Amino acid sequence: MRLPCEVSVVSRLLPSAGLRGPGRAVRALLSLGRSPAGAGGGGGGGGVWLLVSTARHRPGTKYQLRENLEQLFTRFVEEGKATVRLKEPAIDLCLSKADVSQLKTFLSAVKLAHRGTNEENLPVSTLVPPKASEVEKPRTKMTITSKKDYPLTQNFPYSLEHLQASYCKLVRVDMRMLCLKHLRKLDLSHNCIKKLPDTIGDLVCLQELNLQDNHLESFGVALCDSTLQKSLRSLDLSHNKIKALPAQFCQLRELVHLKLDDNGLVRLPFRIGQLSQLRCLSVARNKLPFLPSDFAKLSLENLDLFGNPFERPTPFVPDIQLKIPLTLLEYSARAVINYRIPYNNRLLPSHLCSDLDMAKACVCGSACLSCFIQTTVTMNLHSVAHTVVLVDNMGGTEAPVLCYFCSLTCFSQFLDRHLQSTR
Structure with a gap:
């Protein structure tokens, strides 16, 4: 049984010796298992052991668990945090940034190991050092700027928060991207995408979406009704083939930056004044004859409407x-x-x-x-x-x-x- 998380090992004897504790937490892999017979570090005894491995020290440090657990601190377990306090040595293992469900299962197994539960009743095996990839810090950013570098046989790292795939000649959004639940910024600019899947709205953390220079002809109503209403802050649809946006587009009320340059827009959503957070709006070089009445409700910092064939106002010709x-x-x-x-x-x-x-x-x-x-x-x-x-x-x-x-x-x-x- 293994748990990837960040760990800080704090000795409770340091303050009495006038010493300061360790620095910030490091990425680690916690493993529960049986120690190999004759292993060093006191690992030859029976029972279940806890192995803490890091990128710098993959063989890790082992701690016996049987009747050696002084206390578990689980007040913030729903935030992926917990502390395992051992009797010998007198240390606290402070865990953070762990998957909540995995953390709960792991802590339950630690309790059973402390009570001396038979190893056969626990899903553990012999402890072995983890691979280097298992203890490395999760990758959060990935940039692809050519078709030859685009991954075809490997999945995108699940931990990605920023993904750019530009100049890759994509004709559709790769469904593997829609499994990246931590994604905050998605840049698919300079491709050949013609249609957006509705499931982009399932990316609950998505704040920035860049679709500049594609072949889009519409922005679906389903996207406007999705969780993007609460998360999306920046949207770039410039250099596409969009002639009109749906009225529901104005449900994306957290938008701060919106770029619609170089499309074929003949009108803006008539409820555009509902975008109360909008501060930067660019709709240059489109085909707008006039602006909707709701436009007067906006409060912007920057506005670009250059290159639209605006008609002369006709207040006396209603x-x-x-x-x-x-x-x-x-x-x-x-x-x-x-x-x-x-x-x-x-x-x-x-x-x-x-x-x-x-x-x-x-x-x-x-x-x-x-x-x-x-x-x-x-x-x-x-x-x-x-x-x-x-x-x-x-x-x-x-x-x-x-x-x-x-x-x-x-x-x-x-x-x-x-x-x-x-x-």
Whole structure:
């Protein structure tokens, strides 16, 4: 039975001798087993022994366990930490960064060995020094920048936290990557990936995802509904073929950095204002004719919208889709949104829930569903961002923003204010 973890060996006699204890913990492999007959270090006796092996000393140090355990400290076992206190020698083995389930099993076996349980009842064998690979520090970073270096016959180290596989001509995401549960940064830039698997959302620790310069045409709804909502901080989708992002994209509310340059985007998600943590947004060289009304809710540090074919604002040429009187569906939908009445697929048909999720907001704050007036107005981008890259070569920092109005009254009041401001 073996347990990989970090170990610090602390002698309880050092303070009485006026000496300081050892330094930080080191990576080690703890093994339980029978000591070979005639082995050195007092290992010739019976019972189960504990072997602590490190990269510097693979043969390790053996400690007898039978009636030699003074106490187990397991208060923080759920964090992968525990302390094994031995009687002879008077030392504490401080364990950390261990797998919780393995640690619990290991400590249970240590207790049984201390009580003198027959070796036949414990899953142990003769102690042997571990291989070098078993005591080395787990690999946390791996960088691959060519197809010839890409591993085909070996799995990725399970302990990886940062994986880069660029310029490898990948046409799909390798499913072996999706088993790396500790992965925090995944860089698959400069490949030929056309579609993302929904299971990327199972990487619960993923904070940075770089998909720059691929052949992506969409970003799936399933990814927006996954655990990425809580973990993802940085997303780079630049230099792809994405024309639109789903409305659910704005559920990725922990995003801080978002790059969408050089795609074919014709619109941004209309609820983009929900990305309250967003600080850096780059959507240069796309096909945006205007910005969504929710754009005004953003609070950015850096904004780049250069190279988009923005249309000239037309505040006096509205698109009127208002029905008078309003339909019963419109009245009901507005009431649900305005009074924040909870709804879900068990209370309402799914298509009505989808319509309510897509409800628009009037400048007065009220909701409107399918009956509204819309027009575009000018917004100075410095009102939402501290640093703005010029929108065009003429030095402009203004862009058209779509506005909605729930009634003729709201639209008339807007026109009055707009006329007064232009006089």
